[in-house]
Amino acid sequence: MASTLMLLLQLLLVSLVSASHFFGGTTTYTYKGRNPDGSFNVEIRDRDTYDGCYYSLYWYCSSGYCGYTSTSQRGTLDSSTSAPLYNRQWCETETVTTRVVQSNRPFEMRAASCCWIPTRTSYWGHYWYLNTLVDLGERSDTGKPNRAPEVAILPFLRVPENCPRTYKLMSFDPDGDKVRCRYGNPGSAECYGCTQHSGFHLHQDSCTLHYQYTNADPLVNSFELVVEDFPQGHISLRYSDGSQSSRSPLSAPTTTTTARTTTPWWWTTGRPLQATSPPLSKLPLQFSFLVDPPAPSCQEGLYLPQFVHPTPAHGQRIHAEVNKEVEIRIKAQASYAAIQDIIMSGPMNMTKHRTTHNEFVLRWTPFSSDLGNYFPVCFAVESATGSAVTSFPGNTHSHNHGTPTSQSGVYQSEMRCVILKVGTEEIKTNVICTESEMRVEVEKSSLRGLREDHLRLSEPSNTLCSLERYSNSTHIIGVIPLNACGTQIEEDEEHLIFKNEITTVDDSGALITRKHNLEVEFYCQYPKKGNVSLGFTAHRTMVEVFDKGFGTFTYQFEFYPDNQFRSIIDPSSYPLEYDVGQKIYMEIDASSIVNDTEMFVESCRASPYDNPNSQPTYSIIEDGCPVDPTVMIHETDNKRQFRFCIEAFKFIGLHDQVYISCSVMMCEAGNPNSRCSQGCINSNNHHHSHRRKRDSAIQTAAHFVSQGPLRLKRSADISMSAGNNLNLNLNLVFIAGCLLAAVAMICGVLLYRAKMSKVKYQRLASSEN
Template identity: 60%
Template structure:
């Protein structure tokens, strides 16, 4: 019995410990239709913020038996070194459409300055039919960054995102019902709250390592008297907010944490505190997204002291973020079928780092409206071209003669050449027709669009009847051992396809390099000391680029990082004494040869792997132009902004083996040549990253700027 008691106590302590890292939470709901049995479906979304991603709030229906979840989905919105916000989506089946409460409560918050310990979250859901809209009542849409940071000496105002799809007035108040809406139930000192405008003002207080825990409530009220009618024919009247003791239509919890830190040397935005600049959307901006189409929000900030470090985002499940080549943050999200007609707020802040101190920007929020697909299109990407096809039936008011790509001046950019009776079709090179080149850490993007025009000489339009934006996306780095061509279909706003550029690693019978050895003749076998002729070729539609092979090494396994390797070329220099580099008139080809060898021991095969990159031809500031760099070569300092070059990529070929010979005991049973032609076709995007941007880089340098790789700096 004693051991059972101890075990129960341990379980209780573990439970409390797992819940003792609470930073905040919120909830919203959406009516999703009526079932044949008379019950109603409600999407109930709730977000939980803890110090880790494994915990979440446990909600329950206050009226027993009134509702039960029958679908469930969980996703991570934001995870960083301090906090993690997750979202749970349940479609709840409720027995009727009358008002009811959902509730969650437990212990404990993180250590808070205002002594908030237990957390209480309460939601009022009312699905009654409104007399003004003739539709079921909908809740406000709310969001906030759950962990905010403020320097002690810098007053700041946060405009909380609170939008109501029914057009109701939204009020943000502090919780005032103990053990239901709040624990401490009083606004922390140093802050004021304008309830009607949902603005939270920070004025002044002392700094502290602990956070303030905020326990707020968001409510909506009609602008005029309305009534709600329920399925049992009962009604309730709802009064506007300006009357005495108004009763809200809905009630949502909004809890979050704010940390007041030590003073900043300056409170001016853009010095230490990040300042948002173009093209960052304004706070409260409306953004349109289309079902099953990936949307983008570009965020950019600057500081003169320190550097921009990170972005934090709160939004719908499966939202993502990355950094592009313009030092901008890109927030991406794809709405799905169940999101049609809904509205989703997305909030973000940016951190800057100066020495060891983090400074946070203001918070901005945008509202994303989800609409249905309007134009049906399809895009295919290859290593040299983009093909876009748009169904004419999806835009009957426009004729193909009045549609064009971004820059139609080249005849290859005409949409008339390939179009037919059912589709407008464009087939054009990646580096033509006004295609924009952008990149992030992982991908290179070639973007273009089809837009309407009245006169071929027009450069602007005010008749924005159609805009089909699309892009091809290519991976920039990685070890590629097979090629692929793939595409995503039926994309309208951002049509995206996947394709490959090609590195081709082949063997040749002699130093003429005229005809490669046919793969059907494999496996290939060599005698010890005989010469092996190899060529690496880069395929790209972009001119003025060159291939550079920085290193090659041999390994008994197809792994360039295997512990036992033999260097053939290092830092652009020949290491193996038998290496011969054969001159080629094509700067995108590298031809070389070595004498055949084997690894000592039981290894019977050899793989050859090379690290290579692409550069702008003739640019003296690239790694390619430096050639061989050995320990005695003088260091060359390069200007960062001038370098146009890709990341490193690896291609490999093999295995190779020796001819079996009775006169050569060492060769007997060795080199089981199974020359797997690991056909390296993989768009080593980056390789063309700098490359594919070259043509556009010169014409649009303000939009496409490539930077050198950090490990290449001196």
């Protein structure tokens, strides 16, 4: 009997622990207008986190008339396997529900169940309560229903025990009300444990949580907070049944003369304001907080990730437009730990990606029903050392920079939160993607007085990149090759992304601008899986360039079968195939109607992509100097020709294709002050000589020409074994992305950013010299 009772007790304990799965949750609401029958629509957004993605809350009406549910949608926001030891995973979901209520009078919704994950106050997990007060009364100061604060937080926060940190909780109020964050009150169904944890201090009036110090523990602290909003002045609320109620601002607390012998470290932040009337709304804000073992250093950027450009600042407001994708770019660094992942909490359908440039990108497209609403997004980056490092896309090393460490752990950056404000379309555009180019169309009527001749692409030096080439009376039109006009290439886990932008300049001859009021950024993304696009990889034709003082001239980049340079390789035979170590003969030729000119090749680089801005690249020539040991320059009597050869190689990784891109320029022949006359120079001197002010037309700007692709013959690939003696350039250790797909292109997207009174330096385009 005793053994049976013990077994039953063990089964009961296991059952209790398995039921402990709640990490926390938040709720907010938005008024969504009236129906023809006079009823009111209110949208309620619940974000809840469990140890799996299959749980959901059950809300019931606890006070007032809560109406009925007309629509409901649920989706996963984010998940992670970097969680407390007992299960190592969490998943946050959001449920968006539209309720129809007959009156705009206040009502309360409540959810309750068991249990929190094991916490420091209850290993078996304690019950949880979530309570939401909704008040749609018409405000006397705005004439509209009250709008609740936009609250958000990461569901799982962590910090090393020896690293004090401040967390600014997201509590943005669209009406400009005063927002207060406080601990829930015991016995009021706002919380169950209502614990005020040692080592933490919550500054209520600024919604700031300070962590000072407490001992590490594998069990989390469960925070059960309440967010309230109060008007800045005395107002009244009117209801559809003719009744009214008043609301007052928070007031300063009554002072006391009680002596204090010891002043806590947080006392300088001020005592909390006091409420003299009920809040306008009341929202739950509950989350889990883990205190980890001490870190070797608390300095950000060593073990703890440090945010760097282009990460937005905390509280930054980001403009979003209906049916247009908005993106948030985030980057962090840690010298002695590997950047592991990003965790985020944002609106439903927001996606996260990691690029080959080691940036994280959050993307989201608002719907028409989101117009006028605000959406908070919170994020943090996690790094790892030692055995905590796990496999993830792009993680190939730990960035220890020669500093060994036996420390093993996961470290979280500060938490940052931004606000997305959804507005109407300001610049009317359309983007079309094809196999080899992007076409962007901008309605002139939406430019609001901006001069058409002050708009340009990122790099308009090629005449193909002129916006005047295709534009008409109603639209600014740009047709941009995927490998020209300053198009940037980016890669994430699934796509190749080609980006460019239309910007404003002060005038056609400007070097800088202080009126950078417009950025229309657009891109086309293509799936990696699929066949190679012949439209993109085919032989490049000549490049035509216009430069003041030199007129119109062309560059031609071709490959030859041997060192006689008599006839070019047939363009229809591209992509060209070579054996590893086989010599590749190339010639760049310039033609111009201006006499006494010469050409200079400043640099040549190899890349897996047909884009001079792509990464990675391998230098062949730099500052006019050969840097690859196999480079041979072939003399020619024509000063507008450059002939050279190298030994064939491949990029180590997924690709055997190579493109060659060169930076070239034209100069006044024989002028000793031109870059062409200087030839191969030291890079330190190059900065001073090449970037001088061009008072006279002695040389053009640099232009990019490229050709390819080149590929290794399959026989050469197969013959490579542990015992072969082929001369591979093993310093070409790069990871290449996958091939561009010819079909099933996913989308062309436009991102709009308005920039007022922001200095941005612009590179001088060759057509503006």
